[in-house]
Amino acid sequence: MLVSAPMSAPVRVRFAPSPTGYLHIGGARAALLNWLWARHTGGKFILRIEDTDQERSTEDAVRAILDGMRWLGLDWDEGPDVGGPFGPYFQMQRLGLYKEYAEKLVKAGKAYACYCSKEDLDAQRELAKAEKRQFIYPGTCRDLAYDPSRRHVIRFRLPKLLELTFTDLVKGAITRPGSTLQDEVIVRADGVPLYNFGAVVDDVTMEINLVARGDDHVNNTAVQVLLYEALGYPVPAFAHLPMILGADKTRLSKRHGATSVTAYRDMGFLPEAVVNYLVRLGWSHGDQEIFTMGELVKHFGFDHVGATASVFNPEKMVWVNQTWVKSLPPAELARRALPYYRAAGLEVEGDPRLPDVAKAYQERAKTLVDLVSQSRCYFAPVEMDPKAQEKFLGSDAAPILQAIRDGIAASAALDAAGLEKLFHDVAAARSLGLGKVAQPVRVALTGGTASPGIYDVILLLGREESLARLDAGLKLAGG
């Protein structure tokens, strides 16, 4: 008989990564949705490290995952570093617990020792494959006497059943024929539990009442439901989140480019934007595209998580990021850009122009890296683009540069209105369009053809630097 966890209990959800690599996009989304649900309901978000695969788990990966989550702003109420009442939160530190629960099952006849060798089982699998048969463990050791002195694993004794149905919050009812299930190994020969058992024991003991995870786990769920029952605990609610695919519609992987969240940090994405993009991949709230964390917490629910896998679209993520870059207060944007300036070798710390630079560039920068590279001319010598020079700093530019130079040198105080008058006067005196005046000046001042409004550029550079660069430009123009 299935027992459902009472949903009136405070929500306890978890993210349980295995530390075999960095925090990837898919894991980040699973973590995010769990976190949002916990915050939405006022429940708890637990972080548990499933490090029972000793071959592949590393401490570096643990660090990378915690890093990624912190960067995204996903704080956990219980877990590594913060502890909690149901710890420890690393599975390898909970071995005694699994042993205890496994022994309970064995004593109750719900699990048994299996002495089959890996080699033997592999051979049986091969044979089945050759005969185009499905291999299901035949229960060879089901009724053997328990002999702890022989090397053995523990297998779950599958109850007789026609089929098993559980309800998924995003996919609805999912039914699995009992004939496709088998006596799964739940504890290895070395006493370390396997995923299906470790996760269930932990979810039970940590009082998790909603399990939201990638839908690559749907096929594990039937056995897990049976394990909850065998252990005598209520079954939690499940929400299986569709995969994130690459452009070729296969599961997102390294082949598809950057897949770690920290790679996006390094590329100059804002965490708000990554969160915003990831949540919209599969979840929606009407037509709204841009959400603050607060709005997400307010509106998020599994009822609007779609059941279909979605393709990761880097262009749209860039757009989301750009939208966020535009919306940050300039001083804040400047503060966020600091590490990226440093990474680019630019010493900008304490430069009072920073917020103004950010303001001038925030609607043209798609990322923080972009912001830095576009604005480096204020913090480093001009790097002249040869094509720009050839096109705009010819001999005909010399008198224009000279006129602007003289105008700036003669002006009492530099301001936008004065500069506008100067440029218009210079243009009018020669019957030129404003562009004919502004472009050579822009190239002389920035080294390129694209920049914010020319008056803003001059104001950012200041009188001395502007004059110096105009002089240098004059030299190049043969003036």
Place this chain on the structure above:
RNA sequence: GGCCCCUUCGUCUAGCGGUUAGGACGUCGGCCUCUCACGCCGAAAACAUGGGUUCAAGUCCCGUAGGGGUCACCA
């Protein structure tokens, strides 16, 4: 191959029996303009397919096709 899940513009999606099938990214055209952006206006672009149920189906049911996932002493 068995089993499970999925199927609205190229992509992310709205839709929860009656809509000119809406929005967003991207694309294309135009406006704005000192460049680049931003912004604004406009265009092309979708219900995989075949049967049902119903007065009425993108919405419900079944089949087919396609896609994804999973079949370990990995998670």
